[in-house]
Amino acid sequence: MSSCNVSYDEVLQSFFEVAKRAGTTILNATNSQTSSSTTYLDTKKNSADLVTETDKAVEKLISTTLLSKYPTFKFMGEETYKPGTPLDDSPTFIVDPIDGTTNFVHGHPYVSIALGFALEQKSVVGLVFNPYTGIMYYATKGGGAWKKVLEPTGDGDWKLRNERVKLPIGEPSAFAGLDGTMVAVEWGSDRSGSNWQTKVNTWNRLGRSKDEGGAMVHSARCLGSAALNLCAVAEGHVDIYWEGGCWAWDVCAGWIILTEAGGIMADGNPPSDGNERWEIPITHRKYLAVRAAPGGQKETVKEFWGHIEGWMEYEH
Ligand code: LIP
Numbered sequence: 001m002s003s004c005n006v007s008y009d010e011v012l013q014s015f016f017e018v019a020k021r022a023g024t025t026i027l028n029a030t031n032s033q034t035s036s037s038t039t040y041l042d043t044k045k046n047s048a049d050l051v052t053e054t055d056k057a058v059e060k061l062i063s064t065t066l067l068s069k070y071p072t073f074k075f076m077g078e079e080t081y082k083p084g085t086p087l088d089d090s091p092t093f094i095v096d097p098i099d100g101t102t103n104f105v106h107g108h109p110y111v112s113i114a115l116g117f118a119l120e121q122k123s124v125v126g127l128v129f130n131p132y133t134g135i136m137y138y139a140t141k142g143g144g145a146w147k148k149v150l151e152p153t154g155d156g157d158w159k160l161r162n163e164r165v166k167l168p169i170g171e172p173s174a175f176a177g178l179d180g181t182m183v184a185v186e187w188g189s190d191r192s193g194s195n196w197q198t199k200v201n202t203w204n205r206l207g208r209s210k211d212e213g214g215a216m217v218h219s220a221r222c223l224g225s226a227a228l229n230l231c232a233v234a235e236g237h238v239d240i241y242w243e244g245g246c247w248a249w250d251v252c253a254g255w256i257i258l259t260e261a262g263g264i265m266a267d268g269n270p271p272s273d274g275n276e277r278w279e280i281p282i283t284h285r286k287y288l289a290v291r292a293a294p295g296g297q298k299e300t301v302k303e304f305w306g307h308i309e310g311w312m313e314y315e316h
Contacts, residue, residue, distance in 0.1 A: 006091055006119070008117075008124055008125045008140035008141060008142075008143065009140060009143070011070075011117050011125045011140075012125055012127065012138060012140055012143075014065070014066060014069055014070075015115045015117075015125065015127040015138070016127070016136075016138075017065075018061070018062050018065045018066060018115070019113050019115060019127055019129040019136065020129075020150070020157065020158045021061060021065070021156075022058045022061055022062055022097065022113045022129075022131075023113060023129055023131030023150075023152075023158065024131070024152070024156045024157075024158075025054065025057060025058050025061060026054060026058060026098065026104070026111070026113070026131045027131050027132075027152065029052075029054040029057075030104075030107070030132075041053050041056065044189075045189065046189055046191070048102070048187075048189040048191065049189040050101050050102055050105055051079065051101060052098070052101065052104065052105060054097075054098060054104070055078070055079050055097050055098045055101055055104075056079050056097075058097035058098060058113065059077045059078065059079040059080060059095065059097035061097075062077070062093075062095055062097060062113075062115070063075050063077055063080070063093075063095070066093050066095075067093075070091070070093075072091075073090070073091045073092065073093060074088075074090050074091065074092040074093070075092070075093045075095070076092055076093070076094045076095070076248060076249060077093075077094075077095045077096070077097065077249060078095070078096045078097065078247065078249045078250075079097060081247075081249070083315070083316075084315075084316075087118070087121055087248060087281075087282060087283050087316075088121070089119070089120040089121060091117070091118075091119055092117070092118045092119075093115070093116070093117055094116040094117070094118055094123075094248050094249050094252035094253075094282065095114065095115055095116065095249055095253075096112075096113075096114040096227065096247075096249040096250055096253075097113060098111060098112075098113065099111070099112045099113070099114045099128075099225045099226060099227040099228070099249075099250055100112060100224045100225035100227075100228065102224055103224045103225065108224070109130070109132035109133065110130070110132075110223050110224055110225055110228060111130060111131070111132060111225060112128045112129060112130045112225050112227045112228050112231075113127075113128070113129045113131070114126075114127075114128050114227035114249065114250065114252070114253040114254065115127045115128075115129075115253050116249070116252025116253035116255070116256070117252075118252060118282060121281060121282060121283075122141075122282070123252045123253070123255040123256040123259075123282060124140065124141040124256060125139070125140050125141070125256065126138060126139050126252065126253035126254060126255065126256040126257045127253055128227045128228065128230075128231050128253050128254055128257065130228060131152075133149075134149045134150045134151050134152075134158070134161060135147065135148075135149055136148050136149070136150055137167070137231040137234065137235075137254075137257050138257065139167075139256045139257040139260040139261070140256070140260075141256060141260070142260075143260070144166055144167075144260050144261075145166070145167040145234055145256075145257045145258075145260035145261040146164045146165065146166060146167060147164065147165050147167055147169075147231075147235065148160065148162060148163065148164040148165070149161045149162035167234045167235055167236070167257070167260075167261035168234065168235055168236035168261050168262060168263075168291065168292045169235050169236055169237075170236065172236050172262070172291060172292045172293050172294065173293065173294075174293050174294045174295035174296050175239070175290075175293050175295065175296030175297060175299065175300040176296065177296075177300075177303065178206070178215040178216075178217055178300065178303050178304060178307070179210065179215060179216045179217060179218075180218060181217050181218060181239035181240055181300070182217070182218050182219050182220070182221065182237075182238055182239050182240075183206060183217050183219075183220050183221070183238075183239065183240045183241070183242060184220070184221045184222070184223060184229040184232065184233070184238050184240070184241040184242070185199070185203060185206075185220050185221075185222055185241075185242055185243065186222055186223075186224065186226065186229070186243045186245075186246070187199075187222060188243065188244070188245040188246065189245070190245045190314075194310060194311070194312075194313075195244055195245060195312045195313065195314070197310060198244070198308070198309060198310030198311060198312050199244065199312075201309035201310055202242075202307060202308050202309050202310070203220065204309075205307040205308075205309055206220065206307055207220065214307075215303070215304075215307050221238065226241075226243060226246045226250035226251055226254065226287075227250060227251070227253055227254045228254075229241040229243075229254070229289075230251060230254025230255065230257060230258050230289055231254055231257055231258075233258055233263055233289045233290070233291045234254070234257045234258045234260075234261035234263055234291070234292075235261070236261075236291050236292065238291070239290065239291050239300075240288070240289065240290050240291070240300070240304065241287070241288075241289040242268055242287070242288050242289075242304065243268065243286075243287055244268050244269075244285065244286045244287075244312035244314060245285060245312070245314055246285065246287070247283075247285065247316065248282045248283045248285075248316065251265075251282065251287055252282055255282065258289055261291075261292055262291075262292025262293075263289060263290055263291050263292050264278075264289070264290050264297055264298075264301070265280065265287060265288070265289050266278050266280065266288045266289075266290070266301045267280050267284070267286060267288060267305075268284070268285075268286030268287045268288045268312065269286050269308065269311055269312055270305040270306070270308045270311075271305060272311075276302075276305075278298075283316040284316075285312075285314035285315075285316055286312050286314065288301060288304060288305075
């Protein structure tokens with residue numbers, strides 16, 4: 001039970017219900033699409049920043065459902081967000097109806113519904129559901145992080161296929177340096193200026209051989225959904241996720257899943273004037289997530305910071 005008398009489990013139950021309905025809506029939209037009939041309502045800031053009518057319909061479904069149950073709570077959603085709207089300490093739903101819209105438009109099944117709940121600007125309940133795989137990740141503060149698998153029943157509902165398992169999966173190993181890691185990165189839709197250059201230079205450093213000053217990581221993955229990337233790090237099959245430019249709704253749900261699974265979230269920018277930022281706000285827009293490990297988590301973050309070439313700046 002939280003400081004403002006909200007039961008995290010009760011919020012989670014509401015998330016289970018609305019995630020299934022949202023999942024059905026996305027599958028129905030997919031099934032009614034043919035490759036040529038994918039219409040997206042608009043592009044937002046540029047041609048790589050897409051939105052579809054399904055994004056808007058699913059957000060409406062989620063906001064009306066949750067706010068009818070919790071009328072005094074606030075709602076921050078990708079498709080209705082007004083730039084500059086501050087996140088305050090009030091109970092707030094932070095939601096991305098379709099995280100991975102570009103994947104959705106292209107029919108690539110790495111898509112999720114990301115339902116987050118924040119109190120005092122901290123993520124305390126999170127659920128991430130990929131309707132194509134049926135995989136659902138969820139967590140409540142102090143309640144641990146879990147994964148279960150559902151399957152559609154064909155009449156708009158879902159049934160359990162695999163029982164829940166606790167995250168991380170298996171015994172996490174200690175970190176022994178960046179050169180043994182797999183890193184998730186994203187292009188995002190900001191493709192010019194110093195933010196883009198910082199990303200490109202840093203990817204180069206991460207991949208480059210050590211004798212040329214690189215980190216020689218095992219490999220990088222660019223999967224297209226911040227929320228699913230955070231869940232992959234929570235599960236432990238991806239070691240690190242680094243991105244600048246995504247938003248509070250892309251990371252809120254996955255954040256509590258990551259930390260309840262023993263992972264940490266640090267600044268996506270390197271320390272300035274020696275000031276290491278281990279605590280960052282949900283609205284920071286520069287994120288570095290590292291999986292659970294019996295040793296070497298903070299050393300890995302510091303080594304990673306050492307390979308970031310440049311500095312990223314984004315307004316929320
Ligand atoms: C996406 C994020 C991804 C980022 C994309 C976009 P969307 O969210 O999940 O990490 O690289 O630019 O922000 O727009 O698909 O909900």
